[in-house]
Amino acid sequence: MTLNQGLLAIVLYGLIIISIMQSLLVLGVAATIIFTLKYSGVALIPLAIVLDGYYGAFFTLPLLSIAAVGWYVVSEVIRVRMSIVQSGT
Amino acid sequence: MKVQSQRNSKKKRTIKSALIALLIICLGWFAPAAFSLVSAVIMSPFHATNQWLQESSSLIPTFIRDRQDLQEEITRLENELQISSRTSVTQQRLFSENNRLRDLLGAAEEDRILAGVIARPDTLPYDFLQIDRGTNAGIDVGAPVFVGTDIVVGLVVHTATNYAFVELFTTPGFEATVFLNGPDVVATMQGMGGGVARVRLPQGISIQVGNLVLVPSVEPGVFGRITYIENEPTQPEQYGYVTPNIALNSMYQVSVGKVSQISQSVEAIDKRVREEIESSLVVEGVSLEVATTSTTTQSVATTTQETQI
Numbered sequence: 001m002t003l004n005q006g007l008l009a010i011v012l013y014g015l016i017i018i019s020i021m022q023s024l025l026v027l028g029v030a031a032t033i034i035f036t037l038k039y040s041g042v043a044l045i046p047l048a049i050v051l052d053g054y055y056g057a058f059f060t061l062p063l064l065s066i067a068a069v070g071w072y073v074v075s076e077v078i079r080v081r082m083s084i085v086q087s088g089t
Numbered sequence: 090m091k092v093q094s095q096r097n098s099k100k101k102r103t104i105k106s107a108l109i110a111l112l113i114i115c116l117g118w119f120a121p122a123a124f125s126l127v128s129a130v131i132m133s134p135f136h137a138t139n140q141w142l143q144e145s146s147s148l149i150p151t152f153i154r155d156r157q158d159l160q161e162e163i164t165r166l167e168n169e170l171q172i173s174s175r176t177s178v179t180q181q182r183l184f185s186e187n188n189r190l191r192d193l194l195g196a197a198e199e200d201r202i203l204a205g206v207i208a209r210p211d212t213l214p215y216d217f218l219q220i221d222r223g224t225n226a227g228i229d230v231g232a233p234v235f236v237g238t239d240i241v242v243g244l245v246v247h248t249a250t251n252y253a254f255v256e257l258f259t260t261p262g263f264e265a266t267v268f269l270n271g272p273d274v275v276a277t278m279q280g281m282g283g284g285v286a287r288v289r290l291p292q293g294i295s296i297q298v299g300n301l302v303l304v305p306s307v308e309p310g311v312f313g314r315i316t317y318i319e320n321e322p323t324q325p326e327q328y329g330y331v332t333p334n335i336a337l338n339s340m341y342q343v344s345v346g347k348v349s350q351i352s353q354s355v356e357a358i359d360k361r362v363r364e365e366i367e368s369s370l371v372v373e374g375v376s377l378e379v380a381t382t383s384t385t386t387q388s389v390a391t392t393t394q395e396t397q398i
Contacts (some may be wrong), residue, residue, distance in 0.1 A: 014135075021139045022153075045110045049117065053128025054136075058121035065114045069107050076103040 009039055013047065020051060020064075032071075041072035201235065201344040202226050207252070210337050216260040216282055218242075220343060223249045233307045233346045236335050241310040245345060255343070258304075258312060259286045259333075267312065269329075271300035278302065278312070281330070284337045288315070288329040292322070296329045307346075 012035045019028035032044065048068035052058055057065075117124040129136075142150045204226070208219035222228050232245045234255045243257035258265055263280035267288060272295055276288045290296060296318060304310035313333040320327040 017132075017135050018138060018142070021135065022142060042106050045106075049110075049113060049124075050128045050131050053117065053121075053124040054132045056121070056125050058117040058124045062114055062117060065110070065117070069110045069114070072110070073103060073107050076099070080099065 005038075009035070009043075012038075013043070016044070016047065017051070036071070036075045041068070041075040044068050045072055201346050202228060203342060203344055204228070204253075205342050206340050209340065210257075210284065216243075216257040216263075216280065216284065216337075217246075218255040218257065218340065218343070220253050220255060220345070221251070222345065223251045223253045225250050228253050228345050229348050231348045233310070235344045235346060236333070236340060239311050240334055241304055241307045241312060242333055242340075242343070253345075257284075257337070259284050259337075265304055266306065268303040268305050269296060269300050269315075270303060272296055275305075278304075278331065284332060286312070286331045288331060290327050290329065292320075292325060292327055294327070296327070300329070302331050 012031050015031045016028055016035065019025075019031060035041075035044065045065070045068045048064040049062070052062035052065045057063065141147075142153060144150070202222055204220035204222040206218050207221050208217075210216050210218075213219065218234070220228075220234075228245055228248050230245055230248055233241050234243050234245060235241050241258075243255045243260070243263075245253050246256040247254040256263060258278065258280055259282065260280040261282040263286075265278050266275060267278040268275050269288065269290075272290075274290065274294055276290050278286050278288050281287050288296075288302065296315060298315055298318060300315045302312045302315065304312050311334075313331050315329040316332050317330040318327065319330070
């Protein structure tokens with residue numbers, strides 16, 4: 001990972017947090033997709049856990065964390081499928 | 090073979106990561122307070138940034154906030170417009186239906202007399218209006234005075250040839266029986282002065298700001314809305330303060346109805362109906378009794394004259 005990539009990752013990470021806190025849905029979703037495609041969805045899981053903790057969602061149901069795990073699994077499955085298609089061609 | 094092995098290891102890694110994450114989530118579920126505390130510490134810089142964005146008067150936060158507010162307002166107004174357009178169609182349908190039913194029942198609308206307001210409560214001592222039409226224009230004492238189509242504001246109490254005085258419902262001491270739309274109760278409204286009337290109700294009846302106040306004695310009679318509620322739980326009564334929909338100082342022209350628009354008492358109606366029933370079988374000019382009586386009267390008169398002579 002180069003310096004630029006690292007900076008971009010930090011910016012995207014921060015952007016996701018702020019967009020969630022500011023309820024900017026479109027921006028949050030876009031940043032999440034870009035982050036997942038460029039890096040990996042696994043880094044979003046601790047972010048989701050921290051946000052759920054911050055909003056007290058562990059007292060009820062930490063939906064964001066569960067969604068992040070689901071998103072990570074789905075993104076990895078898609079990534080594997082895409083690599084199979086690419087290697088097949 | 091190597092690629093397959095890489096895929097398998099990646100799959101295993103994904104499953105392993107997901108399971109660890111789920112385990113942490115489960116831990117968080119069992120110790121939510123600890124997770125919240127740790128998260129609050131980690132999120133403190135982001136919390137500060139978020140607060141800055143929400144409360145700061147700097148350029149960027151203000152721009153973001155204004156944009157969000159405007160977006161929310163646009164959404165709200167669009168919703169209101171949708172509701173309003175639907176309500177307008179419903180109102181139009183009800184209005185035409187009402188007119189049709191009134192026509193079918195023969196409820197002809199009464200004529201009104203347009204009058205200009207020449208003096209208002211700020212120049213007159215009490216809640217009175219002076220209007221520029223009087224008995225010459227056909228205005229009678231007791232006639233209801235309207236603003237708009239159906240907002241009744243008071244009654245004519247004195248008429249001269251070219252002017253008349255109107256006593257507003259808000260005049261101190263003025264009392265009227267009103268119907269409150271919403272809780273659907275009948276109550277007595279008392280004038281308080283200064284363009285304000287008061288409805289007194291017992292505790293427990295749910296009245297709200299905006300409830301419509303109707304004057305059933307006058308047809309059609311809407312007076313205004315409840316604008317303020319005085320409700321102390323220790324008191325046996327609650328008060329709703331009512332103001333007309335139009336400010337007194339904004340009254341430029343009013344329309345004066347006929348006295349017959351004011352409903353009469355049950356006794357008066359009963360008496361009138363009884364008179365109508367009792368005289369309904371009388372056919373004018375056909376009765377023999379009338380002719381006999383006149384003949385007898387004539388003969389009696391002739392006899393009297395002869396006796397005098």
